[in-house]
Each structure stands twice: as structure tokens, then as C-alpha cells.
Amino acid sequence: MREQADVTGQTEPSILRATLRLHDIAEDEPYLSRYQVGLAQEYDDHRQELLRRGRALPGARETLSMLFSDQHVVQSVLSGNLRAVSMIKLETFDLDRYLDVEVGAYGDDESDRPRLVAIAQKRAETKYGAPFGRENTIIIGDSTHDIATGKTGGASTLGVATGSDGIDALRAAGADAVVPDLTDAAEIHKLLRSLIN
Incomplete structure (x- = not known):
């Protein structure tokens, strides 16, 4: 990523759309669908890290x-x-x-x-x-x-x-x-x- 979108008070889909715009990538449904699946999978794969770092x-x-x-x-x-x-x-x-x-x-x-x-x-x-x-x-x-x-x-x-x-x-x-x-x-x-x- 070249730039990070403002995430404060935003929904996950809004963050993705803003990130795509910052990188001159067209906003389309395949990105959102893949993002939803991929983000959930990353969280699931890192439950132990989340437990260790969070509370x-x-x-x-x-x-x-x-x-x-x-x-x-x-x-x-x-x-x-x-x-x-x-x-x-x-x-x-x-x-x-x-x-x-x-x-x-x-x-x-x-x-x-x-x-x-x-x-x-x-x-x-x-x-x-x-x-x-x-x-x-x-x-x-x-x-x-x-x-x-x-x-x-x-x-x-x-x-x-x-x-x-x-x-x-x-x-x-x-x-x-x-x-x-x-x-x-x-x-x-x-x-x-x-x-x-």
C-alpha cells in the first residue's frame, strides 16, 4: 500500500473502498467479496495472537x-x-x-x-x-x-x-x-x- 485510508469510525467496506480509491483501483464487487473472506480468514488464523496481544x-x-x-x-x-x-x-x-x-x-x-x-x-x-x-x-x-x-x-x-x-x-x-x-x-x-x- 502506498497510502492508508482513514479507518476511524468507518465500516470495513468503506475502508476498503477508500483504500482502492487511494490506489487508483476501480471499486468492484470481486474486491469486496475477496476482502471479506480474506479478512475473516486472517483473523481466524491469528486468534492466538489476538488473545496474546488483546484483552x-x-x-x-x-x-x-x-x-x-x-x-x-x-x-x-x-x-x-x-x-x-x-x-x-x-x-x-x-x-x-x-x-x-x-x-x-x-x-x-x-x-x-x-x-x-x-x-x-x-x-x-x-x-x-x-x-x-x-x-x-x-x-x-x-x-x-x-x-x-x-x-x-x-x-x-x-x-x-x-x-x-x-x-x-x-x-x-x-x-x-x-x-x-x-x-x-x-x-x-x-x-x-x-x-x-
Whole structure:
């Protein structure tokens, strides 16, 4: 590669298209299809390296477990990553068991991140027979891009200041609530309940 596309807040297909444009390569379906297969295969082949170099954030498992035990909560994934890549990451750190990944939305569903919110809401409505909208959908994210995705897409937002964007940046982006990290599962549960009542 001569140049690297900006990946911040982008879906995987958007990153590929931008990379192709930077290198004067025509954007066509064969590239995207091969990329989707190849990227997922690379992640799958390097699960051990991912486990060695990465980690689940402190409190993530406990928070997911607490929310999973609440029968009024449906937890899923909204990610710019491809579905297969998202699953490999979650499985590697044993977090997938707490999530209904069927009702999530991923980079291979739509290249515009805010539109993923409606896709996930529709999938949840279909599966659970209940409406999902701004009043009962919450996007939890650690970047101002995540907050913008939720706000634009039709959800409330909880900012978690464990990424490169701190508490003040997440608040300035319009997060409905912000926590410093995931270590207080009970407080996060309480905050989330307050956002939908």
C-alpha cells in the first residue's frame, strides 16, 4: 500500500473502498467479496495472537453478564467490523455468550454506520415481537464516532471513556451518559435503565 485510508469510525467496506480509491483501483464487487473472506480468514488464523496481544476491558464480562441476566434487556453488537470478524473477536475473549448476535448489525450489512442502528432495531423487532426505537435502544461506545452513530441512527448513547476519547469529549459529542470504564456493572445497569425510562 502506498497510502492508508482513514479507518476511524468507518465500516470495513468503506475502508476498503477508500483504500482502492487511494490506489487508483476501480471499486468492484470481486474486491469486496475477496476482502471479506480474506479478512475473516486472517483473523481466524491469528486468534492466538489476538488473545496474546488483546484483552477484554476490565469489567466487560461482569457488565455483560449482569445485563444478560436482566430479562428486559436484549444485548447485541453494532460494529463497523464484518460480522465474521466481530464474532471471532467476541469468541476469542469469551464474550459472545452474553449477546444475541443474530439481531446485531455489522459492516457487511451497510457501509454507513448510523444506518446500522435501524437494521439492528428491525432485526430485534422481528425476533422479539416488540418495537425498538430511540426510547429503548442504547448504543454503548468509547468514541465520539460511536456516539454520533447512536444519535444519528436513532438511539440513546452511553459513552465509556476507555478509548482515545475521554469523558469530556464523549459528553461534548452528545452522549446521554458517560462512565469512566466498565468496572461498576451495577452503576452501568442503573444508568442504562434510567435512559429507557
